[in-house]
Amino acid sequence: MSRKPPAGAEAAPSLVTDSEGLAALCARLRGERFVTVDTEFMRERTYWPELCVVQLAGEGEVAVVDALAPGLDLAPLGELLADPAVMKVFHAARQDVEIFLLRFGAVPTPIYDTQVAAQVAGFGDQVSYDSLARALAGANIDKAHRFSDWAARPLSPAQIAYAAADVTHLRRIYTGLTAKLEREGRTGWVAEEMAELANPAGYRQDPETAWERLKPRSHNRRFLGALRALAAWREREAQRVNIPRGRLVKDETLLELAATLPTTAAELTRARGISEGFAKGKSGASLLAALAEAKALPDADLPEAPRERAGAAPSPALVALLKVLLAAKSEEHHVAPRLLASSDELERLAAGEEDLPVLHGWRREVFGEAALALKAGRVALGVDGKRVRLIDAA
Template identity: 70%
Template sequence: MSQRAKPAFPDPVLIETTDALAALCARLAAAEFVTVDTEFMRERTYWPELCVVQIAGPEDVAVIDALAPGLDLAPLYALFDDERVTKVFHAARQDLEIFHLRTGRLPTPLFDTQVAAMVAGFGDQVGYDALIAALTGATIDKAFRFSDWSARPLTPQQIAYAAADVTHLRRAYVKLRARLERSGRLAWVAEEMAALADPATYRLDPEEAWQRLKPRSTNRRFLAVLRAVAAWREREAQRLNIPRQRVVKDETVLEVAAQAPSDVAGLLRARGFPRSLAEGKSGAALLAAISAAKALPEEALPEVEERRNGGRASPALVALLKVLLAAKCEEHDVAQRLVASAEDLERLAAEDEPDLPCLHGWRRAVFGEAALALKAGKVALSAAGRRVSLVPLPSTAAG
């Protein structure tokens, strides 16, 4: 079906009152599943501003104006809590983060079609447009993708665009689920949904913000100061509700951590550090945090990769594991990204018994067992025609 074909769903309804939302959610509570998407703004703020929630059931397509005066989203959250109704999203993480921030809860049960598509052989992190085209033949109109969803009133074109996301998703979900049932991989998706449904996934801990910067240093004292500076920036961004890069940029955070200044003059020597922050209460709080980090005992310093792994991985072994991962994922028609990350492969090469997802559950069957056999010298990689395969080695050759 193309975008110009006769729609298979009723025209979308704009929901602007709590009564209308309650009536909609009462009808949707009888559905086996609903499809959900959101439109939000985050370019100018730290916390996402929810603007629109679009939702579709068997007979309803609605665009909920989350900014409508007096609208209470409680009926929607009650529907999200209803375990009889599956909530279907595509690339759900940011949507779920918004709902978790607002309510402290997550919609349950969940189904993410992007994750399911990776299990079903559609490649790494398949986009919504590509998945819809592959499963339904529909073409998505991209004209309003970067619309200002906080502007009011919503235009008819915006409403139609928002509604299309959840109507096409209904057809895609039905086909994708059937495909997974036929291949026996629905349980694989359920394992991935457990991580998405874990509230810990969405907790924003300022003390962990430093890891986002991916420092290369193995100096644990520097890393302790970096942790303190990055945590300070995260709290400032949250307090001011502005993007963290507008507080101070990443390179400034790294420079401040490297210099570890003890006074305002030292802060101002870091290129790009705002004088308004350095000379106020925020600057004083940062200097105190740096001082505390410099005074930490050795056992309280962050661990570094070499210490955690007991040594660096062999680049050659990591390269072999990468080839094996690609070969096994090609064989099983599953996305590599879903099986193991580059960091996982580094740890697998460096550690004897790492606790990694690729060594548990379905991932172990697809890749983990073969990876351990390769490390143990029990198998070798060989090119067979156009594919890479595993060749068993004699036990005398092991080691």
Template identity: 50%
Template sequence: MKIHPLITTTDALADLCGRLAKSDFVTVDTEFMRENTYWPELCLVQIANTEEAAAVDPLAPGLDMKPLWDLLTDNEEVLKVFHAGGQDVEIVYNFTGRTPHPIFDTQIAMMAISQSEQIGYSNMVESWLGIVVDKGARFTDWSRRPLTERQIEYAIGDVTHLCKIFPKILARLKKTGRGAWLDQEMEKLADPENYRNDPNEAWERIKAPSRNATVLGRLRALAAWREVEAQDKNIPRGRIARDETVADIASHPPKTQADLAKVRGLSAGWKDNEIGRRLMQTLADAQPLTDAEMPPRAPRGAPLGKEGALVADLLKLLLKIRSREIDVAARLLARSDELEMLAAGVRKKLPILEGWRYDVFGHDALDLVEGKMAFAVVDGKLKMTHVDDVVEEAPEQVADDSQGDSVGDTAA
């Protein structure tokens, strides 16, 4: 495989993307910094096919990234392969308003052919290629220039290794017939709605302090205000105010700006500065949520109760058994909240009761809830079995036990 020098000009990038556009697939990775910023700072993009690989420096003066963004978001003929690509996709979306498509994530794919829930890149490389990845450059400052040869070599290795692993994973998926299982998961990963950042929806990520419409209205307004402040200053939202501080202010709003000095988590300077004034104005303008805007009372399904919680535990046990039997990550089959909703009596709009998940796991889960499934120990291993099968075996076992008791009594 040909490894190109670090790409720092638009012409070199356009030439590379022109060649890569003829590939069946490309592997992609990014290096970025976001510890001290709201928006991730893109520092490097690595891309490869089976013949060549390169790292692109988005911080190079005068470099236009458009050829790369067009390849990733507009070319439907080339599959874009990532590993744990959620943050990489987010970066592309932030720059373009679009997401890479079609897309394939090897971390998600590994869940369909093994019990690995979230296998790390280094572990995957060692498992498939027997190569131990040098992690020494992983936590370096990718924004500092010039980049060292070691940094660039480490970064490009992410995509060259992936080029070798992806065909192997694809072949395993075809052999197991589970490729179709992943279609929906990959489409979710590429859905632009997952990366759209609407400040008016930021409050939904904060644990609601109550179900009072007025309090929730203040929470929505404060969370949106914080989001805009953080975006404008390009600093993490927590640097403006932590979640618990926002929730506390929503529940117990200060009467005057001077009272902000008493709020835990805020600087005393807010009592008379501009950001404090903006916060107080946000509170003054906040409107209660309407009935239509109120969150559902039971976002995780109907109340379980003590018996329902026990049923949910049995469903989780069933999930572990099934994932072990077919060598699939449990998380790919079902989430805990889905099992709790099933135990609580919910039957509609549950992914485990639809499509391939129903065939592989949901059918048995439903049988367990309805009393048609049982657990048994076979050859020292816990397995699931249908109640009808147990009933058929029971009479013969009872006869054997009875006969044994007779002999014992006679001997006595």
């Protein structure tokens, strides 16, 4: 059972630094309907995030877990996060979920992201935790420790209080959002979004597709083959030495190396950002080996250039109309425009593509059907007072 504070009082956060205390905490929290979760981590100098602190709150207690405490066994935390009977509530969950996926091999389940839910509930695009805390919990968040060194020990009382606040108010945010969305019949909308958030594939970077993030403009397949090999090498090497990929080799340097194809350490040092020590070391040798392997690939094994959209470019006027319709439907249904459709998606819709998220699920109901009707000329846009509305064109 959870430890409930006296009526009107807020439980003081506890600091958990030993395995026995964590096991007892997680056992109590597994009796809750939901647990709010947050993390503090360091990643500025590493590829892999270094988990420093985990914050947990049930209905009546709040705890700050020192994940760097010597000898701390985090297994009970993994069991809590995997318990299907307890909803795990985050705000802007992706980085936290990635950390737990790396640590425990699974995405927390079931999962709820209040930032996504707030977009569905009409609080705008990428609404901050601070804004929701003010709107739904009547709280002002002190962000003075946002950039603390969370790896330094001991944790200060101010750091502990700051960390605890990130899950304390999240309880009221969660209950407020779920009540609002249930009243408005939107719980199914949120469930669709959470299913995507719970997919482990969304957090794993395939080194063999890393080159696509660089968005090369060249159609030279030999260049693209070299770039694919270099980007895959960088991803694996950054993981091996545990430094950010951009600190290992910058994007623009990869593009330059794919174009110049150095074969020796001396040639490698001519590229911007490549030091002599790097070129002559283990990383430089493995980079050159990756390039040599790419150069030896037969033409059939080289990547195809990124496909351009088939057919004529979409009408800018039609794209503009779809943007107006998006804004109108967002206003009508009180849902964040970006959650409905991106600008790229609108262009693809205007160009005639059909396999788009906006044409599936709740998005089709709210916007997609109207967009297709507008494209087909069955409806038009008009103005009713101060609002844009659809007019039957039949």
